[in-house]
Amino acid sequence: MDSPAPLIDASFWITSGAIIALLLMSAFFSGSETALTAASRGKLRSRADKGDSGAETALRITEDNERLIGSVLLGNNMVNILAASLATALFTRLFGESGVALATLVMTLLVLIFAEVLPKTYAITNAELAAARVSPAIRLVIMVFSPIVAAVRRLVRLILALFGVKTDPDRNVLAVREEIAGALQLGHSEGVVEKEDRDRILGALDLGERTVEEIMLHRSKIEMVDADASPETILSHSLESPHTRLPIFKDDPENIVGVIHAKDLLRAMDKLMRGPDACPEKLKEFRVLDVAMKPYFVPETTTLDDQMREFLRRHTHFALVVDEYGALRGLITLEDILEEIVGEITDEFDVDAEHPLRRTEEGAVLVDGAMTIRDLNRAMDWSLPDEEANTIAGLVIHEAQSIPTQGQVFSFHGFRFEVLQRQANRITRLKIRPL
Numbered sequence: 510m511d512s513p514a515p516l517i518d519a520s521f522w523i524t525s526g527a528i529i530a531l532l533l534m535s536a537f538f539s540g541s542e543t544a545l546t547a548a549s550r551g552k553l554r555s556r557a558d559k560g561d562s563g564a565e566t567a568l569r570i571t572e573d574n575e576r577l578i579g580s581v582l583l584g585n586n587m588v589n590i591l592a593a594s595l596a597t598a599l600f601t602r603l604f605g606e607s608g609v610a611l612a613t614l615v616m617t618l619l620v621l622i623f624a625e626v627l628p629k630t631y632a633i634t635n636a637e638l639a640a641a642r643v644s645p646a647i648r649l650v651i652m653v654f655s656p657i658v659a660a661v662r663r664l665v666r667l668i669l670a671l672f673g674v675k676t677d678p679d680r681n682v683l684a685v686r687e688e689i690a691g692a693l694q695l696g697h698s699e700g701v702v703e704k705e706d707r708d709r710i711l712g713a714l715d716l717g718e719r720t721v722e723e724i725m726l727h728r729s730k731i732e733m734v735d736a737d738a739s740p741e742t743i744l745s746h747s748l749e750s751p752h753t754r755l756p757i758f759k760d761d762p763e764n765i766v767g768v769i770h771a772k773d774l775l776r777a778m779d780k781l782m783r784g785p786d787a788c789p790e791k792l793k794e795f796r797v798l799d800v801a802m803k804p805y806f807v808p809e810t811t812t813l814d815d816q817m818r819e820f821l822r823r824h825t826h827f828a829l830v831v832d833e834y835g836a837l838r839g840l841i842t843l844e845d846i847l848e849e850i851v852g853e854i855t856d857e858f859d860v861d862a863e864h865p866l867r868r869t870e871e872g873a874v875l876v877d878g879a880m881t882i883r884d885l886n887r888a889m890d891w892s893l894p895d896e897e898a899n900t901i902a903g904l905v906i907h908e909a910q911s912i913p914t915q916g917q918v919f920s921f922h923g924f925r926f927e928v929l930q931r932q933a934n935r936i937t938r939l940k941i942r943p944l
């Protein structure tokens with residue numbers, strides 16, 4: 510008869526040793542994940558500049574955060590599951606049926622305390638140092654696991670797609686935008702980021718989400734010339750206008766058939782008046798459309814980002830904005846888009862637009878109703894919501910649910926709005942004061 514195998518034998522010790530080793534690895538993964546995600550890139554950079562190669566590696570592997578976290582998560586799960594399986598096998602051998610429940614309890618506690626909370630708490634208090642130390646090993650982990658991570662990501666998208674769920678590749682972009690905005694806001698309130706710098710960066714980041722319709726010049730304000738006007742009229746119009754490019758309409762101002770550049774007009778006129786084949790009599794026959802450029806139309810839903818690229822690619826600065834039916838909505842130039850980043854640009858001929866904003870002594874501002882909420886927020890460093898309306902007047906009408914009359918006062922979003930002037934159905938002048 511064989512005597513029953515002793516319960517505490519060599520395999521017991523080997524298994525226990527393996528479980529402890531796996532828990533240590535799990536702690537390493539959890540701590541590394543926290544350290545690498547929490548470490549400040551600025552501090553890592555300065556460490557790296559002082560010759561810390563670990564910090565350099567940490568900077569490099571955190572560039573692709575999704576790959577980093579995916580690989581670490583995979584490693585962490587693998588060791589946790591292996592440890593739990595070994596523990597279950599060991600406990601069932603020791604305690605029979607109740608081994609499963611016991612292993613679950615013991616391993617949950619061990620993993621939670623030693624492989625999760627403890628290493629993560631340590632890592633977050635010493636993030637940069639820890640990140641620099643663990644980065645070479647984690648780089649290896651990424652090298653081994655990233656192909657699997659990539660395959661998993663594809664599989665997940667495929668499964669979601671089968672169920673009709675569309676994964677949004679822009680989500681990360683949005684999260685990053687929020688993160689940068691938050692960091693800039695914090696930096697600004699702490700006094701390390703200048704308001705101008707913050708506005709410039711946020712302006713540039715937002716180009717992808719805003720459309721030409723939001724910033725275009727309304728069609729009623731476009732200066733244009735009639736294709737059938739006499740050459741003298743067109744010339745004097747062009748000379749008097751502060752603008753270099755004037756759209757040309759035929760019969761109806763909505764019907765734009767060309768755009769005349771002042772220089773092209775001058776060259777053409779000059780050719781008729783002077784030089785070897787000058788022929789002043791032909792001035793009457795001059796057709797402005799012969800020297801005009803073709804109009805460039807863009808849909809109002811184009812994002813500012815796309816429009817800017819398109820302007821650069823086409824080597825033009827001037828576009829006419831149309832709606833989905835092709836009806837003229839407004840005008841946009843490259844300068845208008847750049848202003849969203851750097852603020853108001855005025856050149857030698859730009860009429861200094863009658864100031865849309867004036868501060869009063871009691872800390873209020875007098876604004877033009879047509880001023881955009883965004884411009885006001887930027888000028889005053891306020892944060893009035895700009896989702897519901899584009900202009901201040903629009904916001905007040907939206908909140909009041911009617912077109913308020915002169916003298917009416919409203920309080921919302923932490924501000925007091927007084928209607929100073931209303932012309933027909935438009936609110937033209939407002940006084941706003943923070944409450």
Ligand SMILES: Nc1ncnc2c1ncn2[C@@H]1O[C@H](COP(=O)(O)OP(=O)(O)OP(=O)(O)O)[C@@H](O)[C@H]1O
Nearest residue numbers: 726730731732751752753754755756826842844845
């Ligand atoms: N024909 C026009 N009618 C009304 N506004 C215009 C017209 N052309 C340009 N603008 C506006 O003038 C501002 C300045 O734009 P931009 O600098 O591109 O034109 P410009 O000064 O006429 O030309 P340039 O600077 O190339 O000589 C922009 O806000 C633009 O919307």
Ligand SMILES: [Mg+2]
Nearest residue numbers: 844855856859
């Ligand atoms: Mg200009």
